[in-house]
Amino acid sequence: MMKTILVLNGPNLNMLGLREPEVYGSETLADVEQTCREYGGGLGLVIEFQQTNHEGQMIEWIHHARRRIAGIVINPGAWTHTSAAIHDALIAAEVPVIEVHISNVHRREDFRHFSYVSRVAKGVLAGFGTDGYRMAIQHYASSLEQSNA
Template identity: 45%
Template sequence: MLNILVLHGPNLNLLGQREPGVYGNATLEDINRLLETEAQALQVKVSALQSNHEGVLVDAIHAARDQHSGLLINAGAYTHTSVAIRDAIAGVNIPTVEVHLSNIYRREPFRHHSYIAAIAVGQISGFGPNSYRLGLQALVHHLRENNPSG
């Protein structure tokens, strides 16, 4: 069974309270439940972790190499600033899909650049919580297409 690591970056623990006009009213718990439901439908396992600390996310990516088939990540603000997270993903060479609740290309110019995008299988943004669901579907499809026995 495919095992997907879901990483939520800084400030995503405040979803439902933080800037609902940008991020919506769904909480992080709502998103994790949505992912669990989708994982059951896809017959995969998901494990989710949220951290406001870059090093915790880097350590989780390193540990994923031996435990997970793929990575679904919303690195939050670290998307635009963290070479360390980018290098960790590149270093473990795990298929990765980047997701964002908001469309980062319709926001402030500094959000238009992602350090992760160039090493990810793909990126989905702008669909609120459905960005995660669509990202999980795309990642699982990619993994199955590229390793049919997995």
């Protein structure tokens, strides 16, 4: 049976490849999605990939994930630093969470150093560019393989 990983992307990530390429690189979100789907598929995982600029939509996707998927990879964008609602939704989902940031948020503005999501995440990947998504998917594949052994 194929296991599903939900990859969620928050506000402005639809602008990857256009917005601040010196910080976020030149890959588009479509490029990241294709990489995640191909990489996950090669590891026997189904990847559901979503992006929204609307916090309520993100919360709905997280709620729908409850007990339906094996893990969440989330790049919450600016909601990282502002959304207690996403924090609470991730707790309610009862699904392992890995937080991903393309840039190293700890080398940036002070307001980016706090994360509501990190408080509920199994792990955080920051500063590895879009490779952070692949690293998170690899972690889930390894964890699921160990739990099935």
